[in-house]
Amino acid sequence: MNRGIAYYILGRFLQSVMVLWIIVTLLFLLFRLAPSNPLASYIDTTFTKEQEAALLARFGLDKPLGEQYIIYLFNLARFELGDTFSYSGKSVLDILSADLPNTIYLTLSSLLVAYAVGVLGGIAMAALRGSLFERVGTTFTLMTRAAPTFWVGMLLLSFFAFQWKLLPSAGIGPAVVRYRWETEWDKLMSPVFWRHMILPTFTLALYLHGLPLLLMRSNMLEVLDQDYVTMSRLAGYSEWRVMIHTAARNAMLPVLTALTLGIGYSIGGNVVIENVFSWPGLGRTLVRAVQQADYPLAQGAFFLIALIIVFMNFIADILYSLLDPRVGASAQAQVS
Amino acid sequence: MQQEAMVRDDPPGKTTAQFRQGSALRQLWETNLEVFQRDKMALFGLCIFAVFALVALLAPILAPNDPLTPLKNANGDWIKDALPYWLAEPGEDEAEGYTNEFLLGTTNIGRDIFSQLIHGSRSALLVGFSAAAAVAVIGTVVGLLAGYYGGWVDTVLMRAADVAFGIPFIPFIIVIAAFFDPSIWNVVLAMAVLLWRDTGRVIRSQVLVIKEQAFVSAARVSGASNLRIIFVYIAPSILPLSFLYGSFAIAWAILTEASVSFLGFSDPNTISWGFMLQDAFLSLALTRGAFYWIIPPGLCIMLTVMAGFFIGRGYEEVLFPRLRRM
Numbered sequence: 001m002n003r004g005i006a007y008y009i010l011g012r013f014l015q016s017v018m019v020l021w022i023i024v025t026l027l028f029l030l031f032r033l034a035p036s037n038p039l040a041s042y043i044d045t046t047f048t049k050e051q052e053a054a055l056l057a058r059f060g061l062d063k064p065l066g067e068q069y070i071i072y073l074f075n076l077a078r079f080e081l082g083d084t085f086s087y088s089g090k091s092v093l094d095i096l097s098a099d100l101p102n103t104i105y106l107t108l109s110s111l112l113v114a115y116a117v118g119v120l121g122g123i124a125m126a127a128l129r130g131s132l133f134e135r136v137g138t139t140f141t142l143m144t145r146a147a148p149t150f151w152v153g154m155l156l157l158s159f160f161a162f163q164w165k166l167l168p169s170a171g172i173g174p175a176v177v178r179y180r181w182e183t184e185w186d187k188l189m190s191p192v193f194w195r196h197m198i199l200p201t202f203t204l205a206l207y208l209h210g211l212p213l214l215l216m217r218s219n220m221l222e223v224l225d226q227d228y229v230t231m232s233r234l235a236g237y238s239e240w241r242v243m244i245h246t247a248a249r250n251a252m253l254p255v256l257t258a259l260t261l262g263i264g265y266s267i268g269g270n271v272v273i274e275n276v277f278s279w280p281g282l283g284r285t286l287v288r289a290v291q292q293a294d295y296p297l298a299q300g301a302f303f304l305i306a307l308i309i310v311f312m313n314f315i316a317d318i319l320y321s322l323l324d325p326r327v328g329a330s331a332q333a334q335v336s
Numbered sequence: 337m338q339q340e341a342m343v344r345d346d347p348p349g350k351t352t353a354q355f356r357q358g359s360a361l362r363q364l365w366e367t368n369l370e371v372f373q374r375d376k377m378a379l380f381g382l383c384i385f386a387v388f389a390l391v392a393l394l395a396p397i398l399a400p401n402d403p404l405t406p407l408k409n410a411n412g413d414w415i416k417d418a419l420p421y422w423l424a425e426p427g428e429d430e431a432e433g434y435t436n437e438f439l440l441g442t443t444n445i446g447r448d449i450f451s452q453l454i455h456g457s458r459s460a461l462l463v464g465f466s467a468a469a470a471v472a473v474i475g476t477v478v479g480l481l482a483g484y485y486g487g488w489v490d491t492v493l494m495r496a497a498d499v500a501f502g503i504p505f506i507p508f509i510i511v512i513a514a515f516f517d518p519s520i521w522n523v524v525l526a527m528a529v530l531l532w533r534d535t536g537r538v539i540r541s542q543v544l545v546i547k548e549q550a551f552v553s554a555a556r557v558s559g560a561s562n563l564r565i566i567f568v569y570i571a572p573s574i575l576p577l578s579f580l581y582g583s584f585a586i587a588w589a590i591l592t593e594a595s596v597s598f599l600g601f602s603d604p605n606t607i608s609w610g611f612m613l614q615d616a617f618l619s620l621a622l623t624r625g626a627f628y629w630i631i632p633p634g635l636c637i638m639l640t641v642m643a644g645f646f647i648g649r650g651y652e653e654v655l656f657p658r659l660r661r662m
Contacts, residue, residue, distance in 0.1 A: 018495075019502045026499075030511065146587070146641035148594045151613060151634035158622040158630065268504030272595045276617070283507075287599055290510050302507050310502040 009318055016314040021073075023306050028072055031299055032065065081300040086292045092300035095285060100304065101184050102172060103274070103281035107266045109197060110204035115259055118209040122216025122255075123248050126224065127239075138214075145210040153203040153276040160199060170278035172196050200277040208266065212255050219251035226250075257320045264312030268305050367576045371650040378650025381583075384643035385461075388636075392457040399451035400437075403607045406446035414446040420628045441628050444619040452607050453632050459520050459608035460590050460640055467589035468644075470528035472582035475535025476574070480566050482536065483543025493536065500533040506595060513601035520606060523593045531588065535581040542574050580651035587644030594637050609633035 047055070056062045060071060075082070081092035121141075125134045144152075161169035172178065173192045181187040223229060224247055232246045233239075271283030278284065282301050289297035372379045391398060401407060407415045420441045440449040482493040509526040516522055546552065547570065555569050596602060597610025598617070612633040616622070621629045 015495075015498065016502075019498050022499045023502050026503075030515065142642065142645060143638065146591075146645060147638045148591055148598070148610070148613075148634060148641075150595060150598050151630075151637065154613065154617060154622055154630055155634070158625055158627070162623050163625055265504075268507055271506045271510070272599060275599055286507055286510060290513065291600070298511060302504070302511055305504045305507050306502055309504055313501060 005321065008321060012314055012317050016310050020307065020310050023310070024073070024076060024303065025069075027299060027302060027306075028069055031295055032068065076303065081303070082296040084289075084294055084297045086289070086294040086297070092296050095297060096282065096300055096304055099280060099282045099285050099301075101187075102279060103267055103270060103283065105188075106197065106200055106204070106274070106279060106281060107263060107270060110201045110208055111259065111262055111266060113201060113205040114208035115212045115255070115262075117205070118212025119216050119248075119252070119255060121209070121213045122251075123220060123243060125213070125217045126220030126247075126251075127243055129221065138217075141210045141213050144206050147207075149203060149207045150272045150276045152206060153200070153273055156199055156203055157276070167199050168196050169199075172280060200273055200279055203276075204266070204270070204273055208262065211258060211262070215258055216248075216251060216255050219254055220247055223247045223251045253320075253323050256323070257316050260312055260316035260319055264309035267308050361572065364572050364575055367654060368579070371576075371647075371654050375646075375650035375653060377646040381643035381646030381650070384639055384646075388457045388461060388640060388643075391454055392461050395454050395458055399448075399454040400439075401448035401451045403447060403452040403455040404605065407442060407448060408446070415442050416446045417444055417624075417626075418442040418446075423628060440632055441626075443615060443629065444621075449612070449629055449632070452612050453609070453636065455607040456609040456612060456633060456636065457640075459606055460593065460637070463520050463523055463593040463608075464586040464590040464640065464644070467524045467527040467531075467592075468582045468585035470524060471531045471535060471585040471589075472578045474528060475532035475581060476539055476571070476578040478532055478536035479539025479574070480543055480571060483540040484547055484562070484566050484570065490540070494540070497533040497536055500530050503530055505530055506592070509592070509596050510599065510601060513596070518601055518603045520593060520597075520602060520608065522601070523589065523596055527585070527589055527592065531585060535578065535585075538581070539574050539577055542577060543570060546570050546573055576651060576655055580648055580655060583644050583648035583651060585644075587641040587648070590637060590640050590644070609637050 053062065060068060063071070074080075079093065081096070083089060083091050084095060087095055121137065125137055128134050157169055160167045172187075173181075173190065173196055177190065177192045181190065181193075187193050220243075229242060229247055232242050237246070267282065270279075270281060271286060273279070274281045274283040275287055282305060286298060286301040286305070288294075289301060372382060409415050415438075418438050418441050420439060421437065423441070438448060438450065440453065442448055443452075478493050478497075482490040505526070508530060509523060512522050512526050552565060552569055555565050560569070593602075593608060594610035594613070597608045598614045600614055602608060602611055604611070610633075613630065616626065616629045616633075
């Protein structure tokens, strides 16, 4: 790795930190300047003025706004997210660190399925362009992208869980089983957990597979026009080898970048599906926190999701510049 | 949801859009005409919107009942969970004391599902079109200014776009909903604040190309002001791009509104398709297999969203012939 790329990565990193700082500042302003008192749901009407003041002091809300902001930034930097209102004194970090793995398992498994199907499907559609298979396939994919995911989830639930009773309808496992999971590893080794994951994963994958499929298909069509593909055809390689070895490998690059971005955005977009399947993840916690006016928890969940997105955007940028030398070159030109 | 648009700004970045010559308004008109003449699917999309717009306009006439009022039969009992007349066994519902005249049955508290479906088209189209207009206008203006002026204007606007890309979209709307009263306008606001980012970036990169062309220098030499050059000379050429992103934005807006309503952050006094599905979900229509309640709203969402996709793809194929289906 040469110095130009190192500078580029450093520059992108600093930029990501800046972006995160601005998002966090906006978040602070949104939560502090809101018309309702952030403690409104916490303060009982029977509280005396003194009790109220003590409470405000405990949460640091009696300090001037500027000082609150500085404290807030330092706390976020140390991942000190405060205490929840609604989970009887549990810290926000406790709740979120229990949720995060569940969200990640669901996101990664659905992306894995979606991208495997999408890439292979995209290759097949490019190879069979103009055929009936392609037209039916493209229409189907377009429909999966137009159908609201929560609705698809509801339909799958009513068939697989309620009509045919093949799969569980909600959560990650019955309490009796969950009780025995002492570590994340126990959870991952449990067939019950995976059975609960099937429906939400399938629902998400059905929606997510469209992007890699359409992207792969159009990249393939573009690559197949290139001279080196014609050359390898002329060189007498089999159609299979030309498709997979020569064309698909090159068409994959943008799909990989999309996957990196997809991880971040899916974690933000899972919110709806987590609520349909009562999946105990970040999204469901965010919705509950907002419904119960648990501001510290809502703020923490939002911060964590934004952090993941900004980080994955950064990784995608770096990946793109490393994989595609043209981007690297122009990026180096910008930096120097 | 954001992903498609995110990656979508990639191919247009590589291939320069095909621009037409001739007077600004005429070329715009011709592009629009070409989209709908060439692409039957785009025309089909336009028809879907036209039909739903008609339904939305005539909703009070078309809907047999008020969508929010629980209905009573002649005996004064609530008509709860009535089956659609074409599903009910003859005499089954009559036995319970009422004649069934409901095309899609009633909800668990006796609201007419078909009337809700008709009224739902109003919020879908209202949110879809106003959010799309906001996204297209903001994105276009940002792209024009950033691309034309360059320098610090460009830096500030594009860093703002970076920030917008870092904010999770659905969570953002949920947080907004926490502070404002539930309303379909929260979705429009959140989309206007965040989703101009894709449109802005793509239009900026097109403006960078256009501003080097001869007719722009000619205008500058003849003494046209910067604003005049931007809005009279450059803007008409990139407007088809704004329509492209606007059409996709209609689709995203309808999907997003449905999701947000489904999560329960919409105004309970405004019927929308997402609200209907939430209602069905919470009153356990799934366990009862009440498909007459679950399927229609989802199909309507899907149809309107696909209409937006079709029109967007129509523009894409005219503007970026290299991406054209082969």
